Amino acid sequence: MKINARVLLVEDEPSIADNIKYALNTASFEVIAAASGMQALSIFKEQSIDLVILDIGLPDIDGFEVCRQIRDVSQVPLLFLTARSDEIDRVVGLEMGADDYICKPFSPRELVARVKTNLRRYQAQLSTPPTKNEKLLLNNEDRSVYFYGQLLKVTRYEFGILQVMKQHPKRVYSREELLEKVWYEPDNSIDRVVDTHIKTLRAKLKEVDGQTELIKTHRGIGYSLEIS
Ligand code: CA
Numbered sequence: 001m002k003i004n005a006r007v008l009l010v011e012d013e014p015s016i017a018d019n020i021k022y023a024l025n026t027a028s029f030e031v032i033a034a035a036s037g038m039q040a041l042s043i044f045k046e047q048s049i050d051l052v053i054l055d056i057g058l059p060d061i062d063g064f065e066v067c068r069q070i071r072d073v074s075q076v077p078l079l080f081l082t083a084r085s086d087e088i089d090r091v092v093g094l095e096m097g098a099d100d101y102i103c104k105p106f107s108p109r110e111l112v113a114r115v116k117t118n119l120r121r122y123q124a125q126l127s128t129p130p131t132k133n134e135k136l137l138l139n140n141e142d143r144s145v146y147f148y149g150q151l152l153k154v155t156r157y158e159f160g161i162l163q164v165m166k167q168h169p170k171r172v173y174s175r176e177e178l179l180e181k182v183w184y185e186p187d188n189s190i191d192r193v194v195d196t197h198i199k200t201l202r203a204k205l206k207e208v209d210g211q212t213e214l215i216k217t218h219r220g221i222g223y224s225l226e227i228s
Pocket of ligand 1: 058
């Protein structure tokens with residue numbers, strides 16, 4: 001987790017704000033406090049904020065409006081403080097874009113735990129590449145391959161393997177079939193050559209993302225490309 005994450009605390013009740021600030025400072029978080037919605041928005045514009053704790057009942061614009069305006073520009077984790085059950089209903093039901101909420105009264109320890117959980121979740125999301133829907137991009141013009149948006153240097157045959165298998169994701173291709181479709185002189189090649197190229201291709205993919213198993217082995221049958 002990011003050390004010394006900076007939390008924007010929006011709470012107009014000084015005693016509650018002080019309690020939260022103390023608990024977060026003790027847990028090594030930096031806290032910037034705002035006592036109104038407008039103040040919160042102006043701080044958010046000027047400073048780099050890692051997480052927002054947002055009271056709903058504020059003297060000027062309410063927490064929902066602050067949330068909406070923050071969400072227009074940022075996906076930073078946002079945790080609502082709610083005092084009433086009808087507020088909870090709105091937070092949950094209207095899908096305000098809040099990541100979490102906590103009901104008053106709450107223990108400072110519970111709040112700190114929630115802050116940590118939300119920061120961790122957010123940072124995990126950030127480390128997941130944003131182009132997840134387009135895991136694998138093949139450019140037939142210049143035979144370039146982009147895996148999670150990153151350019152891969154592939155050989156002619158490696159490109160060919162991906163190109164063939166991408167036509168039918170999840171379909172299993174036998175070595176013979178890949179040889180026939182990718183290699184120009186399949187008769188002069190042997191099955192092993194496919195395995196060798198799959199192996200080098202996997203190593204290249206793994207350099208970009210070690211988690212995703214893009215090419216799946218079906219023992220005794222062949223290979224498939226795991227994109228949906
Ligand atoms: Ca309040």
